[in-house]
Amino acid sequence: xxxxxxxxMPEKGIINTKQFVWLLFIMISAFATMQLPGMLIMQAGRDxxxxxxxxxxxxxxxxxxxxxxxxxxxxxxxxxxxxxxxxKYLGRLVGILFPLFFLLVCTIVLRGSAQxxxxxxxxxxxxxxxxxxxxxxxxxxxxxxxxxxxxxxxLLGPLYLLSIITLSFLVLPAFHMSRLLPQxxxxxxxxxxxxxxxxxxxxxxxxxxxxxPLCNRPENGFLAKFSAVxxxxxxxxxxxALSVGIFGIExxxxxxxxxxxxxxxxxxxxxxxxxxxxxxxxxxxxxxxxSSSLIWAFGQGIAQITGLKTYKPLIYPGALISLALxxxxxxxxxxxxxxxxxxxxxxxxxxxxxxELLLFAVALILHKRGTA
Numbered sequence: 416x417x418x419x420x421x422x423x424m425p426e427k428g429i430i431n432t433k434q435f436v437w438l439l440f441i442m443i444s445a446f447a448t449m450q451l452p453g454m455l456i457m458q459a460g461r462d463x464x465x466x467x468x469x470x471x472x473x474x475x476x477x478x479x480x481x482x483x484x485x486x487x488x489x490x491x492x493x494x495x496x497x498x499x500x501x502x503k504y505l506g507r508l509v510g511i512l513f514p515l516f517f518l519l520v521c522t523i524v525l526r527g528s529a530q531x532x533x534x535x536x537x538x539x540x541x542x543x544x545x546x547x548x549x550x551x552x553x554x555x556x557x558x559x560x561x562x563x564x565x566x567x568x569x570l571l572g573p574l575y576l577l578s579i580i581t582l583s584f585l586v587l588p589a590f591h592m593s594r595l596l597p598q599x600x601x602x603x604x605x606x607x608x609x610x611x612x613x614x615x616x617x618x619x620x621x622x623x624x625x626x627x628p629l630c631n632r633p634e635n636g637f638l639a640k641f642s643a644v645x646x647x648x649x650x651x652x653x654x655x656a657l658s659v660g661i662f663g664i665e666x667x668x669x670x671x672x673x674x675x676x677x678x679x680x681x682x683x684x685x686x687x688x689x690x691x692x693x694x695x696x697x698x699x700x701x702x703x704x705x706s707s708s709l710i711w712a713f714g715q716g717i718a719q720i721t722g723l724k725t726y727k728p729l730i731y732p733g734a735l736i737s738l739a740l741x742x743x744x745x746x747x748x749x750x751x752x753x754x755x756x757x758x759x760x761x762x763x764x765x766x767x768x769x770x771e772l773l774l775f776a777v778a779l780i781l782h783k784r785g786t787a
Contacts, residue, residue, distance in 0.1 A: 432632050434565035435639035437572035438708060439620050443647030444575055445705035446520070447616040448674055448698065449527045452655040454756050457668035459609030461595055464656040466609030471648040473610065474617040475641055477768065480775050481620075482637035485627035487778065488785035493624035493771070494716040500774050500783045507720050509770060513621075514716030516766045518737050520619050521709035523755055525549050526741040528702035530748050531672055535695055546741055549703060554734035556707035557714065558727055561629055564708050571704055575697045576646060582674075582694060583653045585681050590660040613651070615760040617644055618767035625712045671752075674698070710734055 430438070455463045488496035493513055498506030529545040537545060556564060599606065620640060627636045658673035661680075670676050678691035713733045714726035723729070745751035777783070 429631050430562060430565040430626065430629055432630065432635040432639055434569055435623075435626055435630050435635065436642045437568035438561075438565055438626060439623055439640060439643030440572050440576070440646050441568045441701050442619055442622060442705045442708065443617055443643060444579075444650050445528075445698070445701040446524055446619050447613070447647065447651045448579075448654055449531060449672055449702075450752060450755060451613065451616055452651065452658055452673045453668060453670045454752075455609055455613055455655060456659060456664060456673075458612055459605040460664050460668075461600060461659060462598060462606040463609055463659065464595070464652050465598065466606050467613050467648055467652045467655060469606065469610035470613035470617055471644060473614050474620070474644050477618065477771070478620075478623075478637055478640035478644065480771060481624050482627070482640065484771070484775060484778070485624060485633055485636045489633065490628050491785050492628050492715070492719075493621070493774070494719050495628075496778075496785065497774060499785065500778050500781070509774075510716070511720050512766060512770060514713040514720070516762070517622060517709045517712045517716070518733060519740075519759075519762065521553075521706045521713070522737045522740045522744070523751070523759060524702050524709070525553065525706050525737070526745055526751050527755070528699055529741075530751065531675070531695070532699060534671070535675055536692065543742060546738060549706070550734045550738045553703050553706040553710055554730050556704065557710040557730045557734070561626070561708070561711055564704060564711065567704050571697070571700050575701050576650065578694055578697050579650045579653060579674075582678055582681070583657060586657060586661060586677050589680065590657060592660060594660050594663050595656065611764065612756075612760055615763035615767065617647065618763055620644060621767045621771060622708065622712050624771075625715060671748075710737070 452463070455466060459466045484493070484496060488499060491499060494510040497510035497513070500506060501509055525546065529542055529549055532545050533540065533542045556567070620643065623636060623640050626639075627633045630636065630639075654674045654677065657677055658667040658670070662670070662673070662676065667673055675691050675695065678694040681691075710730055710733050711726070714729035717729050717733070718724075718726040745754065
């Protein structure tokens, strides 16, 4: 039952705080550094990098809520404490929205990654072949459990962060500060509309509420999220500011992936070229690992909704559903981009902010707490 969460956790792996941080960092960087900088520049112009700082502050405030709920309901993730707070039936109805949201995010991430690989790396390979391969690898990793995923992020996370910092230093000579000025040239509206867009991307770290019960130090949930979102905001801010400062607003806003365009600028006296391939490998690796975490969270959540003893039988069906959505829902790259830009922020805000704050408020009003 909902009160006895100790034997209702179909995952045995345990992660430490460092792994917690890298899990969240990979989630943010994989989701927010592909298409988002270009969209954000289109939305906020020169103020795009300021919108990132605003979104970072708002996301840190949300992290306080996520972390507090993890402590108030020890041993329970957000699916489980939805049932504890709202009851057996309404709790399941609300709780199932979280794993479905994770599957939607997985669909957007892997479709965007496949499109990027198709354009930059494998232009002659059918997009669906890249998608199927990506989902197969993600599902195989997801079945290994969160502990295995966390160990992969410990290696991939620092390498990806280092690659972004190195990229930034290498293209810095071409940067023109004057292209970032003046700030608020069109008032505060661009900044105010840009911040929610990036917030909903940072907000995918609501998945931290699935990690907290499996962390050996659950009280470090806020520290992990603060560290991860700070590094993630730095990465997105660097890519966004450099794109505006080097390419200008007029060109940067129409780039499908400004980060790739920055990497294409690097060559070492014509002896080493196509450096963007190295950065693309890190990016694709991050999206695969992030997607495996999202598929794992979907399986974990549905298993707890339905009362299954293990999430593993749900991994391949979940990956198949997400694959079908990625192919059938977005016949073209333009439709995927439009959904990501205009529809996803609304859905994400409802789940990441609306539902979580609803659970938070009801728990306080009804004096609900975990029993572990």
